[in-house]
Amino acid sequence: MLTSLSIDRYPTQVPYDNTWSILSNARQLLPNIDYNHIKSGNVNISHLRTYLTVADDQEDDITIVRTFILFMMGHLWFQTANNTVPLGYFAAAADLDSAAQYD
Template sequence: MLTSLSIGRYLTQVPYDDTWSILSNARQLLPNIDSSHIKSGNVSIAHLRTYLTIAADREDDITIVHAFILFMMGHLWFQTANDTVLLGYLAVVADLDSAAQYD
């Protein structure tokens, strides 16, 4: 559970950054997003689901990973958030190499 309470082993808190709520920034990790998918700094779970379709000609697998992690955060952890997740949590998936260090 992401509580920002240190449990001793991991020293880095899960990042959150409001700058990911800006459409041009969000497009860096979710290239098919547009203003209709964003409401009050949130992206709809339904839009994230569109990235999860596996296609043989899909070249950008990292986009699928970014969308999947954000989808799971919104679908499992923030179930009461009206089927949306804050775009600020794109900071979590921006650098996947640091994800193992999150508390």
């Protein structure tokens, strides 16, 4: 689970970056996103759910993984946020090689 609670001596905090709130940047990780899905720098969880259906012709499995991480953040961390999650947390899923370092 991604948290900023110190488990080890030198914790690595989950990164946050507002640049992912810009539509052109968000499209790098969510190709089907448009202005209707973003409100105040947040994405609707219902839109994230559309990426979680695995199709036979799905070419970019990493998109599903990144979306799942953001989807779970929305359900675990932002339960009272009107079914949205801040796009800035895509910084945590942009480089999945560093995800193992988060506490």
